[in-house]
Amino acid sequence: MQNFDFYNPTHIIFGKDRLASINENIPVNATVLITYGGGSAKRSGLIDKIKMALGNRKIYEFGGIEPNPKYETIVKAVEVVKNEQVDFLLAVGGGSVIDGTKFIAAASKFDGDSREILKGGYTPLPVEEVVPFGTVLTLPATGSEMNPTAVISYEHAKYFFSSPLLFPKFSVVDPTITFTLPQKQVANGVIDAFIHVTEQYLTFPVDGRVQDRMAEGILQTLIEIGGTSVSEPENYDARANHVWSATMALNGLIGCGVPQDWSTHFIGHELTAMFGIDHGQTLAIILPSLLVVRREQKRAKLLQYAERVWHIDTGSEEEKIDQAIQKTRGFFESLGVKTHLSEYGIGADKIPAIVEQLKAHGMTAISETGDLTLEISQKILESSM
Numbered sequence: 001m002q003n004f005d006f007y008n009p010t011h012i013i014f015g016k017d018r019l020a021s022i023n024e025n026i027p028v029n030a031t032v033l034i035t036y037g038g039g040s041a042k043r044s045g046l047i048d049k050i051k052m053a054l055g056n057r058k059i060y061e062f063g064g065i066e067p068n069p070k071y072e073t074i075v076k077a078v079e080v081v082k083n084e085q086v087d088f089l090l091a092v093g094g095g096s097v098i099d100g101t102k103f104i105a106a107a108s109k110f111d112g113d114s115r116e117i118l119k120g121g122y123t124p125l126p127v128e129e130v131v132p133f134g135t136v137l138t139l140p141a142t143g144s145e146m147n148p149t150a151v152i153s154y155e156h157a158k159y160f161f162s163s164p165l166l167f168p169k170f171s172v173v174d175p176t177i178t179f180t181l182p183q184k185q186v187a188n189g190v191i192d193a194f195i196h197v198t199e200q201y202l203t204f205p206v207d208g209r210v211q212d213r214m215a216e217g218i219l220q221t222l223i224e225i226g227g228t229s230v231s232e233p234e235n236y237d238a239r240a241n242h243v244w245s246a247t248m249a250l251n252g253l254i255g256c257g258v259p260q261d262w263s264t265h266f267i268g269h270e271l272t273a274m275f276g277i278d279h280g281q282t283l284a285i286i287l288p289s290l291l292v293v294r295r296e297q298k299r300a301k302l303l304q305y306a307e308r309v310w311h312i313d314t315g316s317e318e319e320k321i322d323q324a325i326q327k328t329r330g331f332f333e334s335l336g337v338k339t340h341l342s343e344y345g346i347g348a349d350k351i352p353a354i355v356e357q358l359k360a361h362g363m364t365a366i367s368e369t370g371d372l373t374l375e376i377s378q379k380i381l382e383s384s385m
Helices: 019-025 046-054 071-084 095-107 183-201 209-231 236-249 263-275 279-293 299-308 317-334 348-360 374-383
Strands: 011-014 031-036 058-062 088-093 133-137 149-154 157-162 170-173
Touching (some): 011 019, 019 133, 031 071, 031 095, 046 088, 058 071, 071 095, 071 149, 088 095, 095 149, 157 263, 170 236, 209 299, 279 317, 279 374
Parallel strands (some): 031 058, 088 133
């Protein structure tokens, strides 16, 4: 097992009817800005319930944070924070709203060009403090409610940054709030969580036995309840397990001391930025093809994945790996998600432009071993047709 530091201070408030706990976790004299997305949080009455829980605090609202949040949108909220002296943010939404709120939290304490924050990656932010924030999760997918990372869209590209300053102070995780989500969003969320796990698991062995078993448990859970979570939106037990799996997939725990490979996400981000394909859909397109192309580099863990997650215990090594990849693709398709670029109207003629974008964004030697070159990315994309 590799050396690691683990730190996660986010207070998770899980279960039914937990909105009242917001009052206990925000300073009583705080001026609060509620951030949210396209309006369903308003129409459903959720924002009103949250405002009731906030009591007599001074409250402002900032709506309209879109999926794959745009810099041009969220930078406007920074002005609200500065002008109204907001000292606490409350994100009500899924990963996009929470990611946008992380940017607002950092940019509101930065006096320079806030676009500098987008260039952060894993380097320290150019600020020593951020506006504290909490979240009310409405869409289980990204794990942003319990991690310090965000992805923001700007000029047809997606930029990520991360900082220990950007852990939410608390997150209300109530599965019943997610019952009204469209099936498409639920399916995308299952896939996003699934692939968050595989990118920390399907690499190479380092004898991280606890991490492997936890990762395998999350994957098996998602396989078991994914279809039910999509088709039976008010099945509390299925949705509760879906929600908690998504949170656990990317709160840092299963990634401790093990190699990680975020190639699927990096390539998928370019598909979203260029063609507007949903994030979860891009991951379903890329992962099976990546596993085909990178099967030798990932052989040992692919065999472990085949045997422990998919319970494939007969056949040769090659047959086991083939079956595991086929079952992975089949699982995504069983959720109603297409897994080939051609099914989204994208032809092979677009691949060079995608590769050029990867090059422009520095994705020239990605993967757990740093050897996934642009040429290999092109092979993955070609295999995804």
